[in-house]
Amino acid sequence: MNAMLTGQGINRTDGRDKVCGRATYAGEFHPPGVVHAVMVTSTVPAGRIAAWDTDAAEASPGVIAVITHRNAADLPDNGKSGKKPSTGRVLSLLQTNKISYNGEPIAIVVADTHERAWQAARLMRPKVQTGTEKPRVDFSIAKATLHDPGKVQGKPSDTHRGDFAAGVNGAAAVIDAVYTTPIEHHNPMGPHATVAVWNGDALTVYDSTQGISGDKRSIAAALGISPEKVIVICPYVGGGFGCKGSSWSHVSLAAMAARHVGRPVKLVLDRTQMFGPVGHRPQTEQSLMLAAGSDGALSAMRHAVVSETSTIEDWTESSAILTRMLYACDNQTTQHRLTSMNIGTPTFMRAPGEASGSFALEAAMDELAHRLSMDPVELRLRNYAEKDPESRLPFSSKSLRECYRVGAERFGWSRRDALPGNMRQGNLQVGMGMATASYPSHRSEAEALVRMMADGTAVVQCGSQDLGTGTYTVMTQVAADAIGLPLDRVRFELGDSRMPHAPVSGGSQTAASVSPAVQAAGLAMRGRLLELASNDARSSLHGMDVRTLMVLDGQIRSREDADRSEPIAALIGRWKGPTLETRASSAPGDEKKQFSMHAFGAVFAEVHVDPDLGIIRVPRIVAVYGVGNLLNAKTAHSQLMGGIVWGVGMALLEETHRDQRTGRCVNANLSEYHVPVNADIGEIDVHVVPEEDPHVNPLGVKGIGEIGITGVAAAISNAVFHATGRRVRNLPITLDKLL
Ligand code: MOS
Numbered sequence: 167m168n169a170m171l172t173g174q175g176i177n178r179t180d181g182r183d184k185v186c187g188r189a190t191y192a193g194e195f196h197p198p199g200v201v202h203a204v205m206v207t208s209t210v211p212a213g214r215i216a217a218w219d220t221d222a223a224e225a226s227p228g229v230i231a232v233i234t235h236r237n238a239a240d241l242p243d244n245g246k247s248g249k250k251p252s253t254g255r256v257l258s259l260l261q262t263n264k265i266s267y268n269g270e271p272i273a274i275v276v277a278d279t280h281e282r283a284w285q286a287a288r289l290m291r292p293k294v295q296t297g298t299e300k301p302r303v304d305f306s307i308a309k310a311t312l313h314d315p316g317k318v319q320g321k322p323s324d325t326h327r328g329d330f331a332a333g334v335n336g337a338a339a340v341i342d343a344v345y346t347t348p349i350e351h352h353n354p355m356g357p358h359a360t361v362a363v364w365n366g367d368a369l370t371v372y373d374s375t376q377g378i379s380g381d382k383r384s385i386a387a388a389l390g391i392s393p394e395k396v397i398v399i400c401p402y403v404g405g406g407f408g409c410k411g412s413s414w415s416h417v418s419l420a421a422m423a424a425r426h427v428g429r430p431v432k433l434v435l436d437r438t439q440m441f442g443p444v445g446h447r448p449q450t451e452q453s454l455m456l457a458a459g460s461d462g463a464l465s466a467m468r469h470a471v472v473s474e475t476s477t478i479e480d481w482t483e484s485s486a487i488l489t490r491m492l493y494a495c496d497n498q499t500t501q502h503r504l505t506s507m508n509i510g511t512p513t514f515m516r517a518p519g520e521a522s523g524s525f526a527l528e529a530a531m532d533e534l535a536h537r538l539s540m541d542p543v544e545l546r547l548r549n550y551a552e553k554d555p556e557s558r559l560p561f562s563s564k565s566l567r568e569c570y571r572v573g574a575e576r577f578g579w580s581r582r583d584a585l586p587g588n589m590r591q592g593n594l595q596v597g598m599g600m601a602t603a604s605y606p607s608h609r610s611e612a613e614a615l616v617r618m619m620a621d622g623t624a625v626v627q628c629g630s631q632d633l634g635t636g637t638y639t640v641m642t643q644v645a646a647d648a649i650g651l652p653l654d655r656v657r658f659e660l661g662d663s664r665m666p667h668a669p670v671s672g673g674s675q676t677a678a679s680v681s682p683a684v685q686a687a688g689l690a691m692r693g694r695l696l697e698l699a700s701n702d703a704r705s706s707l708h709g710m711d712v713r714t715l716m717v718l719d720g721q722i723r724s725r726e727d728a729d730r731s732e733p734i735a736a737l738i739g740r741w742k743g744p745t746l747e748t749r750a751s752s753a754p755g756d757e758k759k760q761f762s763m764h765a766f767g768a769v770f771a772e773v774h775v776d777p778d779l780g781i782i783r784v785p786r787i788v789a790v791y792g793v794g795n796l797l798n799a800k801t802a803h804s805q806l807m808g809g810i811v812w813g814v815g816m817a818l819l820e821e822t823h824r825d826q827r828t829g830r831c832v833n834a835n836l837s838e839y840h841v842p843v844n845a846d847i848g849e850i851d852v853h854v855v856p857e858e859d860p861h862v863n864p865l866g867v868k869g870i871g872e873i874g875i876t877g878v879a880a881a882i883s884n885a886v887f888h889a890t891g892r893r894v895r896n897l898p899i900t901l902d903k904l905l
Pocket of ligand 1: 515517671672673
């Protein structure tokens, strides 16, 4: 084996290309003859387009085409049946004059430049008939009408175990409270962007997406063409966080526009369009009821969630799923309900369900601890789940106890005064809060190939994605170790749907899914190289038993005789046969049925609250995780820290305001939709405890893309309570809520 590269905190292999501007993002592809499309979006929440006045737009300089429902190509059924279509999402592809939400794409303008397309788009005048029925845009009214989605993330929407009522009766303490989380929008730095190029009946799409294979399937289904005719290319994503996990309307609209004008078309969303047609984290109202004995043992739990969805498609924020497995409790009921509104369909957003659900659950646990006069860490230890209370399966690994212990130690939890409002620093109220973090460990089938080049370097390919988190880097490390080459002799490629298949980069599953395939293909290549060395008459290792050979730093060596070795480059240089290529696929097996697989962590936050102004600062956060092995200590640290920073935003800043008459997002820009800046972030201490998990996958890695945000908002809200004695159950905790 090489000195293990896997795990080391090496710099990003794509870092230099990124800072030098050589990394090409979807919107930066310029195929010859490319023209520019802009989506025209609805300014009303519901209605029908009775007529279009497109004259001014069509006469506008540089305009090539104006596409509305009147002249758009007829497409196969897409949600017209009211069923979930094969495109994955119900899309708005100009097939009808119906408007279902404010911000919905209702036309496309194509012009020779981006600016001229925008200029013309502003001249588009739909004549809209608003119906007699009032649009559903106010959550507080809409929530009076609920429906059961049936399934949430493939699981039942409701669960019951034990006897909830019996568990409440006779409890020493009962917490019964409602928590809310607001509408949030993803806002990756790179907006959605698509460049569509037709070549006869074949289509190439450069798209900013978390899943090139799903994107390809969706585009093919939308346009009614064979998936074999579609190539999706995405070398760099520019951030996704879930909003690029689905193929939204603009992707297929770009392809439609390109076919319409007979030229390549580029369609880039502007920041305002990121609020509406490409998903959001839906607002939730979560009722939590916790009952416990005087010893802190939970005797009953109830978590009922209401979240918003669109009128065209059900999408559920699965906030109570975490509650089903986090603590040992025999009597429990959970429920998810939806209210349909005239809004864009919500979607996955970093730890969908767990981020919002952990806020409510972990704040309620803090309330319970306070009611019982029990230390919040102690309460969690008292209810520690040794096995999954929902599935009854053992955990594949769980280091949560260690996370609490190490986290409390690093944070200095013992310095916390149990009494709220009792700690001060000068004029500032000081609060310390904590919460549990958790996210499931997902894995899907993936395939990879390794190809040896004539110069002795290896190209390794997998049709995966790098959202900016380090896929290029960690897979280069895994491949180099498996083949036996130094890092700089391996080039890892991804983001092309012609490459071996990989799953969507969602659910924190890329590292866990792709690395086993890359490793297997790399090990297969190592085996081929050993055979080659043994079979090649000109090799100094000729005739040796391959079992006595090893690969080290680009050399094949005899284990027995240190003087006998052969550089891989020399071996490949002499090879006259077909290109050396190995492929391997790797998929989860029965272990999924035998073990419950989750990552866990503990988050500790300190807040300082100005009692006169209500201003909340978070000078430090300590977060300790058990997430299996890390493929790269540095990128992993960054990814976890990024999740925590977002948790600070979720706790204190982020909220999309929707006009309750028009359903329009009114702060649809980064000056009014607040995310944390450097000045908002204090010290963040991220620590990962050693954890061996032989079950999750061959490399023992658990996903880390999403767990970082979980628990953070609760830890901060609990710290705010501890500082002030005020319990704010409605995120974000803005200063007005403290005054
Ligand atoms: Mo993640 S929200 O599953 O991209």
